[in-house]
Amino acid sequence: MSKGTKFSLDFGSSWNDGWSLDSETTSKIIVIEEPSKHALVMQKEKRRGKVVSLVGPFSLSDEAAQKTLTILKKRLACGGTYKEGWMEFQGDIGPKVREALESLTFRFKKPK
Numbered sequence: 001m002s003k004g005t006k007f008s009l010d011f012g013s014s015w016n017d018g019w020s021l022d023s024e025t026t027s028k029i030i031v032i033e034e035p036s037k038h039a040l041v042m043q044k045e046k047r048r049g050k051v052v053s054l055v056g057p058f059s060l061s062d063e064a065a066q067k068t069l070t071i072l073k074k075r076l077a078c079g080g081t082y083k084e085g086w087m088e089f090q091g092d093i094g095p096k097v098r099e100a101l102e103s104l105t106f107r108f109k110k111p112k
Contacts, residue, residue, distance in 0.1 A: 033059040035105045042094050042108070053094045055101065056086030068104065075100050 043054040058065055062082075069082050072089070076096055080089040089097055098108060 031059055032061055038106050039109045040106055051092040053089045053097055054086050055097055058085050072100055
């Protein structure tokens, strides 16, 4: 493609030929659980040379997850974000995150 041209999705069929998206198969059903019913997992990744601690998957509403994240960031004095059911914290602070979440009645899976 040369610079300045737009990408076209016209491949010879139209959306009126029976093509449609099934909303039943594309939507996710999120079950909101109380903190004691969670089975969280800790992970550690390197991103751009920095260590990031991941915790999840959370089954909370976005509002409740943001409130929990704010409490944890203040308690741990670090930065973090909530994306797609996982909380990401800056730094290798896994044991501190685990301790803080357990004090908020969250549970973790047992290591193998």
